[in-house]
Amino acid sequence: MRRCPYDPAPEYARLREEAPVSRISFPGGGTGWLVTRYQDVRAMLADPRFSSRQGTTAPQVRPVPAALPEPPPGALLRLDEPEHRTYRRPVMRAFTVKQVTRLRPRIQRITDDHLDAMERDGGPVDLVAALALPVTSLVICELLGVSYADRGAFQGLAGRLLAVDISPEQSAQDRAALAAFMTDLVAAKRRDPGDDLISALIAEADADPDSPLTDHALTILGALLLIAGHETTANMISLGALTLLDHPDQLAAWRARPELADRAVEELLRYLTIIQFGLARVATEEVTLGGRTIRAGEMVVAALPSANRDPLMGLADPDRLDITRSPAPHLAFGFGPHQCLGQQLARAELQITLGSLFARFPTLRTAVPTAELPFRDDMIIYGLHALPVTW
Numbered sequence: 001m002r003r004c005p006y007d008p009a010p011e012y013a014r015l016r017e018e019a020p021v022s023r024i025s026f027p028g029g030g031t032g033w034l035v036t037r038y039q040d041v042r043a044m045l046a047d048p049r050f051s052s053r054q055g056t057t058a059p060q061v062r063p064v065p066a067a068l069p070e071p072p073p074g075a076l077l078r079l080d081e082p083e084h085r086t087y088r089r090p091v092m093r094a095f096t097v098k099q100v101t102r103l104r105p106r107i108q109r110i111t112d113d114h115l116d117a118m119e120r121d122g123g124p125v126d127l128v129a130a131l132a133l134p135v136t137s138l139v140i141c142e143l144l145g146v147s148y149a150d151r152g153a154f155q156g157l158a159g160r161l162l163a164v165d166i167s168p169e170q171s172a173q174d175r176a177a178l179a180a181f182m183t184d185l186v187a188a189k190r191r192d193p194g195d196d197l198i199s200a201l202i203a204e205a206d207a208d209p210d211s212p213l214t215d216h217a218l219t220i221l222g223a224l225l226l227i228a229g230h231e232t233t234a235n236m237i238s239l240g241a242l243t244l245l246d247h248p249d250q251l252a253a254w255r256a257r258p259e260l261a262d263r264a265v266e267e268l269l270r271y272l273t274i275i276q277f278g279l280a281r282v283a284t285e286e287v288t289l290g291g292r293t294i295r296a297g298e299m300v301v302a303a304l305p306s307a308n309r310d311p312l313m314g315l316a317d318p319d320r321l322d323i324t325r326s327p328a329p330h331l332a333f334g335f336g337p338h339q340c341l342g343q344q345l346a347r348a349e350l351q352i353t354l355g356s357l358f359a360r361f362p363t364l365r366t367a368v369p370t371a372e373l374p375f376r377d378d379m380i381i382y383g384l385h386a387l388p389v390t391w
């Protein structure tokens with residue numbers, strides 16, 4: 001368990017020292033391995049002998065199903081090579097540095113509109129509801145061609161699907177609702193294409209008889225992008241803002257030198273590593289990792305928050321937040337073939353929202369003590385359920 005809202009559980013430090021690849025029992029039954037060192041996590045995530053197909057979300061805190069059904073087409077997170085790359089490649093093109101650079105003025109506009117509204121309405125406001133969630137949701141909606149008016153539907157589903165205590169029945173029900181929402185969207189784009197990613201992928205699939213992008217695959221892919229594309233970054237925005245408010249020397253450094261935005265965001269991503277449970281893989285054959293023998297069929301979990309604080313990752317004092325340090329090769333976006341597809345978009349959103357927020361409100365402060373804030377200890381993606389601020 002966390003003792004400080006910005007630090008991972010202190011037990012990780014002991015495990016890295018004494019048992020970097022250690023046996024764990026999952027709360028919902030079964031056993032597996034927990035990998036806590038930076039080098040071992042990197043090696044594991046890049047190793048094709050560890051499969052994502054039977055990997056389940058956050059087995060440390062959620063029941064492990066006896067057997068997962070076959071992954072549907074387009075379910076990037078659960079596919080292995082070479083199938084995985086046939087779906088990832090066409091989508092990747094929309095998320096390159098170049099494409100994201102084109103989106104920056106639009107992200108800035110959306111951010112400014114929300115900061116204007118905050119200024120107009122006055123504090124205190126909940127920064128999650130007033131800035132973090134609407135900016136990231138609007139950006140991914142525009143990109144995919146989803147109507148922002150439908151945000152109530154998918155934000156609610158995302159909120160539940162990422163909770164650690166969701167029941168299998170509720171999870172199945174929510175997944176079905178999300179699939180139905182995306183099926184309607186793909187059908188609507190087929191009838192009436194727009195200037196958006198889903199329409200572009202439909203056109204690409206129609207032009208290539210060998211394309212794996214069936215309408216069914218597009219609904220799965222689209223749902224992943226929609227959920228992964230706003231929850232993660234929204235939590236990084238609110239938690240990043242709070243972290244800076246609680247580290248005034250770091251905030252002062254960013255305000256004095258706005259050109260530090262790149263470094264500051266990279267350091268916040270590393271320091272906070274919000275994917276707090278998972279990532280899970282299953283060994284397809286016997287593998288030696290960190291001196292331990294993992295047998296075929298065993299589940300292995302990479303603890304990203306631990307890896308990014310490992311003294312052996314080569315950073316001076318990794319437990320210290322230092323937004324001026326040279327960007328570290330951190331693992332907050334994962335590593336290997338499944339490394340986050342939306343990372344350039346996330347970086348741009350974080351640089352723009354956090355930079356603009358602190359420039360606009362020089363006296364920004366939290367409206368309740370940090371100890372009383374609702375942290376997301378109960379979610380796979382760490383962050384805040386709400387962040388009341390004033391100025």
Ligand code: HEM
Pocket residue numbers: 076077078088224225228229230232233236274275279280331332333334335337338339340341342343345346
């Ligand atoms: C701060 C924000 C974000 C963080 C910390 C984050 C983190 C991650 C991590 C750790 C993975 C690897 C999962 C694994 O290996 O099993 C991942 C994958 C992924 N992320 Fe992100 N993500 C963020 C933002 C985004 C955004 C904005 C998008 C959307 C456009 C996105 C889309 C995806 C997709 C589609 C995958 C699956 C890639 C694959 O399996 O090939 N993420 N993300």
